[in-house]
Amino acid sequence: MAFNGQQLQGHQMQQLMAAFADVRQQAKPQHLSNTLWAVATMGQQVPAAQLQQLLTAFVGVLQHAVPQEFSNTLWAVATMSQQMPAAQLQQLLDAFVGKLQQAKPQELSNTLWAVAAMGQQVHVHHLQQLLDAFWGMLQQVAPQAISNTLWAVATMGQQLSAQQLKQLLIAFVGMRHQAKPQHLSNMLWAVATMGQQVPAAQLQQLLTAFVGKLQQALPQDFSNTLWAVATMGQQMSSQQLQQLDDALAGTLQRASPQNVANTLWACAQLHFLPKRLLAAPGLAGLLQAGSAQGLANAAWACGQLGHRDEQLIGVVLTEVQQRLTAASSSSNTQDLCNTCWAVAVLDLQQHAAQVLQMAQACSSMWSSTTAEEKRQLWQVHTWLLDFQPAGAQGLQGSLTEQQLQQCRAAWDKALQQTARQSGSDFQLSVLAAVHRLPITWQQQPQMEQLSVGRDGVTTDGALLLDIAGRTASNVLVAVEADGPSHFRRPDGGLMGGTQYRNRALAVRGYRLVSVPWFEWAQLQGVKQQQQQQYLLRLFEQAGVLSPAAA
Structure with a gap:
């Protein structure tokens, strides 16, 4: 037949x-x-x-x-x-x-x-x-047989032993040039789905093979590959990510909403801004046709990457609101909290009323909220208080007093856990250099300090600062040793959470001195005087010191 x-x-x-x-x-x-x-x-x-x-x-x-x-x-x-x-x-x-x-x-x-x-x-x-x-x-x-076998085991929720997986990977990597993009993609997806790892060297061999076949790849192949790498907590080079972004943007008309949402989520996890995909015509409409989770993941990705796309977020919010009012609403607290958090991190104040409505929806399904979601809601509450007039209530009224207290407790616990960790060599090195500066302090700079509120005195715990002090002139200073997690690729722009932190510090009257890791790395091994000159220039630019003092 x-x-x-x-x-x-x-x-x-x-x-x-x-x-x-x-x-x-x-x-x-x-x-x-x-x-x-x-x-x-x-x-x-x-x-x-x-x-x-x-x-x-x-x-x-x-x-x-x-x-x-x-x-x-x-x-x-x-x-x-x-x-x-x-x-x-x-x-x-x-x-x-x-x-x-x-x-x-x-x-x-x-x-x-x-x-x-x-x-x-x-x-x-x-x-x-x-x-x-x-x-x-x-x-x-053949490559397809290995890929299909591993895909099947993962899809059935089963596991392979480490030794079995090792054997399969060695065999598959040896024939990677004969594999189609779908085979390579499914292989990576299956390993990630089983919660296992592809060793870094083998991963790079498979990714190089995949990038070499991009013209034959479908949107799902791009999406699954990126999702797998991000889920395994591994990395891709900026060049590889750029090639995938270009290729996926060119095949967007064949992509499903889930392909696009998963790609955006993965790119955010990998700290990569997919400029071509985000600028592609029809992106918002495609996401609009997808699931509530896909919409929320797209909003979360924009927030994480600090990508202030008001049109895209507007479409997401409108769609989420419409679904909230539908009788068959499939919205859950994770989707709602991710969307609220994105609005706060991107400082989209015009959408504050919609945020309140979504928080109120979370309040009605409170038993399903996780600690992470409570932390997100506390950040949203803090953001609302930061720009609203004095006497405003943030999420009070949308959440009950008890629910807000639980959000605060989840936030405080996370800060306490971070504060208990010993500082990195980078942070300790910056702190030592700050102490050598010719500045008179009212409160000596110390590590892991909680922020003070708008009155400049009372601790509000909205942020945990790498290094904080107060000069003899009563100037609040926050020195942040900003490691790689604060910067996105390929443009070196600030991640959304870092942008949020910078705005929150400014509201509280802090002068921010940001020390990027890549600039500080260039000063290692040089004379202390050069580190001192570099920091004095940053303190001057932040308005802590006058040019004459520096």
């Missing part, structure tokens, strides 16, 4: 399938399997009732079937996005496992892929038998 890539008309297919279903009891396993394979290969469907008749017939002749016929049958059902009753599936798998000695790697791989694609499970003892057989054939396998 699918000979030479040709197609049948719908009515021809119906006639053939009806005739074949009538004679199914006389059909051999190969005939049944090939028929289903052909229909699926042509991208067509077998009606559910006929499919069940053919599957029942196939199960009746299992003892005569060879592994390829099991594999093709399961592959066809999964490819047609149909289902097989669990009992039938178990019968097929029992019989298939009994004939493993005759199975080829692709047949094992396709079987696992099909079960996972149908959202079903292979019992652990069967899975181990299938995988053991697969390991024994690694010398014969």
Whole structure:
């Protein structure tokens, strides 16, 4: 039926399938399997009732079937996005496992892929038998078979041992140049989904291979690759990220909302601003057609990267609000808190009323809020108080007094944990240099200090400062040793959280002296006098010292 890539008309297919279903009891396993394979290969469907008749017939002749016929049958059902009753599936798998000695790697791989694609499970003892057989054939396998096997294990929520994964990765990396972008992408996605790691050297080999095939890649391949690297907490070079940004922006019309939202989330985790994707026409409309989580992830990514796209955030807020009022609202506290947080970090004061409404929605599902979400809401509350007139209440009224207290407690606990950590060599080095400056202090600069409020005296705990002091002239000084996490790629701009911190310090009357890690690194090993001159220049630029004093 699918000979030479040709197609049948719908009515021809119906006639053939009806005739074949009538004679199914006389059909051999190969005939049944090939028929289903052909229909699926042509991208067509077998009606559910006929499919069940053919599957029942196939199960009746299992003892005569060879592994390829099991594999093709399961592959066809999964490819047609149909289902097989669990009992039938178990019968097929029992019989298939009994004939493993005759199975080829692709047949094992396709079987696992099909079960996972149908959202079903292979019992652990069967899975181990299938995988053991697969390991024994690694010398014969193609990249797709390894990729599909690993994808299936991850999709079924199962695990591989570290040794098994190591073997698969070594084999796959050795044939990476023959792999298609989807195989490379699925491989990385599966490892990340299982909560495991690809060693850095192998990761770079796979990423280099993927970047070399970008023209053949689909938006989902870009998205899954970036998501995997970010989820594993690993890194990509700015050049690789730039190439992926350019390629994805060029294929945006084929992307799904989830592809785009996952890409933005991953780029934010990797501290990379995907300028071309963010500037692509139709981005906001595409996200609008997606899930509440996708919208919130896009807003969170903009906040994290300090990308103040008022149009995009406006679209997200409008859509989130409309969904909040819908009877079948799928919004949850994570989506709402991520969106509120993004508005606060980007200082979009015109959306304060919408933030209050979203916080009120969180209040009504409070039991599901996490500690991280409570910290986000406390930041939002602090942001509202910072720009609202005196006497304003922030999130009071949207959240109950008890809920606000819980937010404050979550925030304070996180600051206390940070304060208890010993300072980095970078921070200690900057502190020592600040102490050597010819400045008279009313309060000596110290590390890990809580911020004071607008009155300049009372601690408000809104921020934890790397180094803080007060000069004899009563000038509050915050010295921040800004490491790599404060800067985004490729433009070196400040991340959203750092922009938020800088605004919050200014509101509280602090003069901010920011010491970027890359500038301080250039001063290591030089005379103390040069470090002193550098810091004095920063103190002067911050308005702590007059030019004459410096």
